[in-house]
Amino acid sequence: MSTDAIVxxxxxxxxxxxxxxxxxDAGGAAYARKGQLVDRIIELLTIHTYIxxxxxxxxxxxxxxxxxxxVLESYEEHHVADLLVLELAAMKPDDERFVAKTTVLIENxxxxxxxxxDEWFPKVRAGLGRKVLQEMGAxxxxxxKKAPRRPSQPSxxxxxxxxxxx
Numbered sequence: 001m002s003t004d005a006i007v008x009x010x011x012x013x014x015x016x017x018x019x020x021x022x023x024x025d026a027g028g029a030a031y032a033r034k035g036q037l038v039d040r041i042i043e044l045l046t047i048h049t050y051i052x053x054x055x056x057x058x059x060x061x062x063x064x065x066x067x068x069x070x071v072l073e074s075y076e077e078h079h080v081a082d083l084l085v086l087e088l089a090a091m092k093p094d095d096e097r098f099v100a101k102t103t104v105l106i107e108n109x110x111x112x113x114x115x116x117x118d119e120w121f122p123k124v125r126a127g128l129g130r131k132v133l134q135e136m137g138a139x140x141x142x143x144x145k146k147a148p149r150r151p152s153q154p155s156x157x158x159x160x161x162x163x164x165x166x
Contacts, residue, residue, distance in 0.1 A: 005056055005136035006121045009048075013113045016044050020106045035093030038102055042085050043149045045109065049078045050147040051140040059136055064127040070120050077112040081105060086151045 002008070023037040053075070061071045084105040091098050125133070 003134045003137035003141060004130070005133045005140060006125055008137045008140055009052065009056065010117065010121075012044070012048050013117065016041070016048065016109065016113070019044055020110070023102060023106070031093040034099070034102075038088055038093065038098075041102070041105070042089055042151065045081055045085055045105075046149060046151055046153075047144055047147040049081060051143045053078060054143050055136055055140045059132075060124055060128070063132070064124065066127070067120065067123050070123070074112070074116070074120070077108065081109055081112070082151065084108070089151050 019037060019041045023034060023041065026033045026037060057071050057074060060067060084101060088098070088101055088105065091101070128136075
């Protein structure tokens with residue numbers, strides 16, 4: 001597996017999209033299955049946003065000041081996803097707004113991933129050398145091992161609070 005940071009993140013995007021499609025394909029009354037899939041989505045997004053916020057965004061912000069606005073927008077998009085994830089984690093799959101809230105989460109995250117892949121990643125790849133991207137990717141892979149899996153874990157809560165106070 002490549003340790004290039006952009007390759008690592010794109011691979012995670014593929015896994016997240018696969019979980020989204022499974023949720024969308026689960027069927028209207030498949031509450032138990034949808035609940036399982038949302039648990040998986042919550043785990044994937046909690047890990048993903050954590051490693052981006054801990055490694056990718058701060059390093060890119062430091063090394064490429066020209067993409068500052070993109071980084072700040074990404075932090076805000078993560079914050080919106082974090083709020084939806086927190087709310088979903090407290091809901092039951094048969095709650096009236098569970099599917100609607102999950103749909104909004106999926107739409108927001110899809111938009112975020114498309115912007116990263118189409119606009120942001122090319123700027124980062126052009127601005128950073130291969131060595132830096134590989135170092136960042138290796139650090140993200142290492143951070144993933146200790147990343148929070150649930151939004152209620154202290155390191156995930158710290159990230160969510162930091163997003164609104166910094």
